[in-house]
Structures are given as structure tokens and as C-alpha cells.
Amino acid sequence: MADSRAITPGPETHKGHRHRHGNHHPHAQYRLSFPGMHFGRSNKEPLQASPAMLDWKLESPPLIMYGEPQRSSGALLSGQLFLSVKEDSLEVESLKASLHVRVTQKRPFATHCGDCAVQRTELKRWELLQQPLVMVKGEHFFPFSVLLDGHLPATMDNQLVSISYEFKAEAIPTHSSALMAPIKLERTLDVRRSLPTSETPHHSVRVFPPTNIKASAHYPHAIHPIGTYTLALRLDGIAKLNAKVNTVEYWKLKKLTWKLEETTKTIAPACARHTPKLGEAVATAEDQSSRKGVIRSESRIIGEKTLFSGWKSNYTSSTDSNVEVELDYNLAKNAKYACDSKSRDGTEVSHQLVVEMVVSQEWAPVDKPSLVTHTGVGRILRMHFATVLTERGGIGISWDNEAPPIYQDVPPSPPAYCQCQETAFMLPSATGSITDLADEPTLSDGPVSYSRAGESPSGC
Incomplete structure (x- = not known):
């Protein structure tokens, strides 16, 4: 008869079971190995620190172009490039530097085309090392200089276009240092333009028919980004005698608003791939220019203010009535602006001061001027004054007009030498x-x- 008793396995039984079937414990750890795959950098190839560092120092004054682009002599850029070697020695195969002007169209011809959006033009390239050179520890100096032509645009960044000047330098170690990456330096330059200004205020007279109102304004033609400027305004012809009903009609100034308006125009060029989309048949000169790109234009307000009081009114008689006001205007505190410019690629920036006045008509009897009656008639008087926004010129002398240094106690001519007689020594x-x-x-x-x-x- 078979024995139905349960057999309790001993320690030897468990040990043999684990030996035959392995360890099936739920918390057992498994390690997977993938010999053909490498995640990250191997320990045999550690990341090396850069053996040298590039830096620069500009020796020229701020880059300011004086005068109109057609007459400007440009700006002189000069400086030194520093290569600081940290190790005992470093062999450099080449050291190059370049200066580019980068134009970025924020509304390009083709929306998703990088060539239509960004155009780079090389202005200068320097080969600072003619052959490989072993450099010892310390700083090594490499001078560079370039003359920026006067027709080049100034640095700007607005809603349509961005213009920047990029300086790039690169030092490449020799092939023996295969793990050393090229040593690079990238900097941007701020190029400005200063246009000539006049100390005499500009005078402008405007007439607003069918009324008899005449506005006379004195204002500076050129302004600077930092500073406050004044426009003196006088309104005449604001009163009129109506002899039929024996009344006097007045135009009362109720509201005055000034705005500084900036207008940017640019041509978004088309790259080589998208130029044929403008059409193959070109008949007129206008079509020829349109093949180069699409004209973009946009305006924005860089400063404004509204006044409801602050002017002097004189309504003593129908023939001698006037309003006088002095407006203080400037750029907004955090306004993004671009100075007036006009470059060869079609980019143009201009400014104007806009003055709007709201006047309402009233009438009163001649013998009782205090009994004023509103007629309900109103008008908006708008004036536009062309304004030049330009950078301050500093000393206002371009690089080619700078005088050489003058030393004290130096006569204007070399000393005169007399003929001495032969003497015995x-x-x-x-x-x-x-x-x-x-x-x-x-x-x-x-x-x-x-x-x-x-x-x-x-x-x-």
C-alpha cells in the first residue's frame, strides 16, 4: 500500500533545488550586458579642459560713423586678440578671425527658409598665423584692424529687421592633440551713426481750412535717444466775430496729444531657391526690383503723452485771441528704438513727431462774453513734424579728421645749425x-x- 504521508523536505532538499533551477527569489538582481553599445563617454577618453583661452581688447574709440552714408568716412576698428596658454606649451596649427555683418529678416520672404531669413556678409578676414607655431605658457598678442565703410548700416533691432556685427576668432591645435576642441571666441560690436544737427530751431506754420486756425511751431529738427526736447506751439485765428447776430465764435482747445512715431521699411530678399517664384517674365523696372524681394513696412510709437491742461489761452477779443503751449517730449523710458538710417540694401528708418489737438466750438454774445454756449461742433487738428533721431556724436570728429598729438616746448620748425669755424682741439x-x-x-x-x-x- 502506498504511503500517503507528506514528506517535509530538509535543508539538503532546498539546497539541491536551488542548485538545479537557479535562484528564483523575487528580489534577485539581474545584470544585462550589451557589448556593442556605449552610453556616453568612455572612461578611457576623459573630457579634457581647454588648454588655452581667447579674449580680445578694443583699442579704438566707440564705433561711430559721422554724417550721411554717402559722405561718411566710416569708423576705424582696432584691437588685440589674446591667446592665453595654460599649459607649458601648445602647438597651434592656425589662428583665424573674421568680421561679418548679419542681417536677420523677422518677416522673411519665405517663412520657414533660413537663407531668406538670414544674410551674412564678410567684411574682413585675418590670418593671424601663417604657419603652425609652438606657444609657451602665457599670453600672446595678435593685433588686428579694419576700416568700416561709411555706407554700412548701424546696429539695430526692431520688429522687422535686426542688424548686428559679429567678430569671431578660432584657434585650432595641431592634429597631435586630437581630443582638444578648437578654441573659439565670439563677440558682437555696436556700430552707431551720428547725423549732423542744427542749433537753430526749425519753424513750421500750418493752416487748417475751413477754419481760420493757424498753428506756428518751433522745434528742434534732430533729437537724441536720451534727453527732453521742447516744441513751442501757438494757435492764432481761434476767434471770429459774427456781425449778423452780434456774437463771437471761439475754438477752445480741449485735448492735446503728442506721439513720436518710428517707421521702418525694408526689403525681404529671396534666396536662390525662392527667387523664381516671383515670375519668369519681367517687363518693367518695378518688376525687376520686385524680384529682389518683398517690401515690408511697419510703424510703432516710441513715446507719447496726452495733456488736458497746461496751456495759456487768451480770448480778450476776436482779433487778438491765441493759445500758447510748450510741449516737452522724449522717448519712452523702456522704448526699443532705432536711429534714422538708410542703407544700400533698402533698409530705411525714419521718425516724425505727431501732434493732435481736439478743439470744440463755442459762442458768446459780444457784450456778455461769460455766457458761453457749446455748439457741439468739434474738430481734430493733426500736424506731422519730420524729426531725425540720431546718436550723440561725442567729440564729433571722425577718425580721418583727428589732429596728431601736440607736444609742449617744441618749436614749429627744426633747429637751425650754423657753420662753425675749424678749431684746434x-x-x-x-x-x-x-x-x-x-x-x-x-x-x-x-x-x-x-x-x-x-x-x-x-x-x-
């Missing part, structure tokens, strides 16, 4: 006596030997 001899050299032979007579005192010299 007396030199002491070896024994202390005086030897007369007036009768000595010249060097052309051959070598000369000098004897003791009392003996005459003789030629050898």
Missing part, C-alpha cells in the same frame, strides 16, 4: 702734456701712431 697726452691735433693728418692719410710727449707722430 687740445687733448692731454699719456704723460700729461698737451698735444695739438690741429696739424694731425686726416684718416685718409693712413693709420696714425702717437708717440710719447715731445715726439712727433708718424704714419705707419
